[in-house]
Amino acid sequence: MTLLRLALRNLVGAGLRTALNVLVLALAFLAIVASLGLLEGMNQQTSRAMLEVEYGGGQYWHPVYDPYDPLTLEEAHGPLPASLQALVGGGEAEPILIIQGTMYPEGRLRPVLLKGIDPEQTALTLPAHVLAEGADDPEEIPILLGSRMAESTGLGPGDFVTLQWRDVNGTIDARDARVAEVMSTPVQSVDMNQAWLPLSRLQEMAGMPGEATLLVLAREPARSGPSLPSVATSDGWVLQTTNDLLADVRNLVRAKRVGASIVYALLVFLAMIAIFDTQVLAIFHRKREIGTIMALGMTRPRIVALFVLEGVLQGVMAIAVGILLGAPLLWRFSQVGWRLSEKADSYGYALGDTLYPVYDPGVLLQTGILLLLVTALVSWLPTRKISSLTPTEALRGRAA
Amino acid sequence: MEELERGMDGILIETRGLTKRYPMGEGEIVALQDVSLTFRKGEFSGIVGPSGSGKTTLLNIMGSLDTPTEGTARVLGHQVESLPHGDAAELRSRHIGFIFQTFCLLQFYTVFENVEFPLLLLGMPARERRKAVIEALERVGLADRAGSKPHQLSGGQSQRVAISRAIVKDPKLVLADEPTANLDAENSHNIIQTMERLNRDLGTTFIFSTHDDKVIRYLRRTIRLEDGRVVGDAASGPAADGADAFGGPAGDAEGTP
Numbered sequence: 001m002t003l004l005r006l007a008l009r010n011l012v013g014a015g016l017r018t019a020l021n022v023l024v025l026a027l028a029f030l031a032i033v034a035s036l037g038l039l040e041g042m043n044q045q046t047s048r049a050m051l052e053v054e055y056g057g058g059q060y061w062h063p064v065y066d067p068y069d070p071l072t073l074e075e076a077h078g079p080l081p082a083s084l085q086a087l088v089g090g091g092e093a094e095p096i097l098i099i100q101g102t103m104y105p106e107g108r109l110r111p112v113l114l115k116g117i118d119p120e121q122t123a124l125t126l127p128a129h130v131l132a133e134g135a136d137d138p139e140e141i142p143i144l145l146g147s148r149m150a151e152s153t154g155l156g157p158g159d160f161v162t163l164q165w166r167d168v169n170g171t172i173d174a175r176d177a178r179v180a181e182v183m184s185t186p187v188q189s190v191d192m193n194q195a196w197l198p199l200s201r202l203q204e205m206a207g208m209p210g211e212a213t214l215l216v217l218a219r220e221p222a223r224s225g226p227s228l229p230s231v232a233t234s235d236g237w238v239l240q241t242t243n244d245l246l247a248d249v250r251n252l253v254r255a256k257r258v259g260a261s262i263v264y265a266l267l268v269f270l271a272m273i274a275i276f277d278t279q280v281l282a283i284f285h286r287k288r289e290i291g292t293i294m295a296l297g298m299t300r301p302r303i304v305a306l307f308v309l310e311g312v313l314q315g316v317m318a319i320a321v322g323i324l325l326g327a328p329l330l331w332r333f334s335q336v337g338w339r340l341s342e343k344a345d346s347y348g349y350a351l352g353d354t355l356y357p358v359y360d361p362g363v364l365l366q367t368g369i370l371l372l373l374v375t376a377l378v379s380w381l382p383t384r385k386i387s388s389l390t391p392t393e394a395l396r397g398r399a400a
Numbered sequence: 401m402e403e404l405e406r407g408m409d410g411i412l413i414e415t416r417g418l419t420k421r422y423p424m425g426e427g428e429i430v431a432l433q434d435v436s437l438t439f440r441k442g443e444f445s446g447i448v449g450p451s452g453s454g455k456t457t458l459l460n461i462m463g464s465l466d467t468p469t470e471g472t473a474r475v476l477g478h479q480v481e482s483l484p485h486g487d488a489a490e491l492r493s494r495h496i497g498f499i500f501q502t503f504c505l506l507q508f509y510t511v512f513e514n515v516e517f518p519l520l521l522l523g524m525p526a527r528e529r530r531k532a533v534i535e536a537l538e539r540v541g542l543a544d545r546a547g548s549k550p551h552q553l554s555g556g557q558s559q560r561v562a563i564s565r566a567i568v569k570d571p572k573l574v575l576a577d578e579p580t581a582n583l584d585a586e587n588s589h590n591i592i593q594t595m596e597r598l599n600r601d602l603g604t605t606f607i608f609s610t611h612d613d614k615v616i617r618y619l620r621r622t623i624r625l626e627d628g629r630v631v632g633d634a635a636s637g638p639a640a641d642g643a644d645a646f647g648g649p650a651g652d653a654e655g656t657p
Contacts, residue, residue: 002520013508292504295465296565297493297521299486391465395500 003302007309011317018314021274025318025371028271030326032264032367037330037357038338039260043253044358047246053187055245056094056123057220060084060229062213063236065098073100073113077168077211083229084215084237092219094121095212097202101165103195105153113194114165116202123218126190130181135198141205142180142198146191150182157181163195168207175205268371271318272378275311279382282307290386291394304383311379315372333357412573412605413439413462417471420457420628431457432468433628439607441572444599446608448616449625455609456577458625462607463496463575464488476572493521497566497604501578503558505550505565511537512546515565522569536568537561540594556587560594567598576608580615588614 011018051057065076077097080088087093097116102109117124119132127144134142141163145155155161157179164174177195185191203209217228220242228239283290290303298306337354418435421428432454439445439462447455460466461473464480465488473480476495483491492498497518505514515536519529537543540560550558559579566574576595580588592615599606608615616622616636624632 002523005520009513010508288502288504289506292500292506293517294489295463295492295498295500295504296518297489299489392460395465395504
């Protein structure tokens, strides 16, 4: 308590020097928290969008389906096993059929994935309901395109475009399709080079009635709920949990974090230079003061503790100042978000046009603790000089 | 401590064959050489001599701020030459007050906080601390400047704050190193009179290092150092006309008059 009181007195007495150190530390703290918030926002926003638009509560994949290998699509279809069919019947899952095809917008050839989805489905937030109109009309095929696909092909609602595909027997067929709607979605993987069709229509076109490539679960299964069909009871269809499906997103964010951590390290380093510099100067400039308090009876370990405490208190003040001054700013930032440029859409993150930062209290706490620990270390390093200082040397203001 | 003092016939400090050498380049400087002295409770004594005669070194060793190269120094029952740093700090904290030539006030602290500092180290409760600080400041006539910062004080006032800080914990011993060196004549008289009064009123032992004649006139015992050796030790000042002022024969230094 005595040390705390003395440390506070010294810091208040140092005035401008303390204020500048605290300001630099607070800015570093704020910058770290703000950028961590952006990364966490990116993680949550991308994950949420992917789950809502593409992954649902998890998926079952046909045994040979590999989304990274289009060649598997030729074989990646089949009737749903009874155990999975039961999920569809119970409204807990939606089947999706994927085949390869070709689109000819304005006479140009464009390879596409044709994806069949039930217009009545509710598992995903895709506006599949627009496919209901004309779904049973043998004369036209309604298709749903993403805005990126529409832009790159020059197609809009009501436009017709020729589709070509091979059915299950390898027979090539082609027909005109009508663009029922253009959807705007942050998720590129349901947009670029894809066309969504009514499931029953695609099954009929491909000669694959009742077949699917994957099954989207409507909800993420509760940990304590009834267990989902295993690989053994689902004829080899493989359950992909949301964790499995989001692994790529998380890896991307993790890679970003590694890059960002270099910037944090730089920020912390700059802030710590201020503290280190202050401490080194203090040891030399306050040498006579150290000698005086030694003469008055303070032990060297307590003097070291006093100096370290002064450094740590600057860290505490910086965090307090950072929170007080930064909280309104960060809150506003989290509401307004960070407007992303159009280029950001091509980076592969399903972020939409605005990134909303998310500030996790745990991350705030970790950052604060890290800052305090580093501050304590940096405050302590120069004070080792004090350990070799005798009172008479200190009183004379001489180097140790 | 009282028991110790009684057992030692009121002796607070006893040095035997004290020698201090400092390395200097390839050679060394002998700051003190074979100094044997005894100081008793209640003394108002001074170590005098020219600059470089070893006064401050002797004072530092007696204050446990430094250790001798050879010889022994028994201070308030502790052997300074073998005293661990922590114990030396404890000894200073509890029983020894220091007054320095340059005042050595803590610049960020108010007068009150400067005087309070030694009591904080002793862990004294706030109420007692406040009472003791006010009392110590009243003794030096600076109670009304308790809220001032050191830079707002004159040299004389600063030294009186230093005296107040030295006596606030009611120490057995106050060591004053050239306390008037930075003061004008009037302030020097005031300071030395203040300390003499405290010595008389509180019974605190004061030992000075000085070459200031204005201070020497007030001393009741004068120990003269030259080139690190004791060359004189005698009762002095106004009380020296008769027996020495501290109850014993003048000239406690062995081998000196």
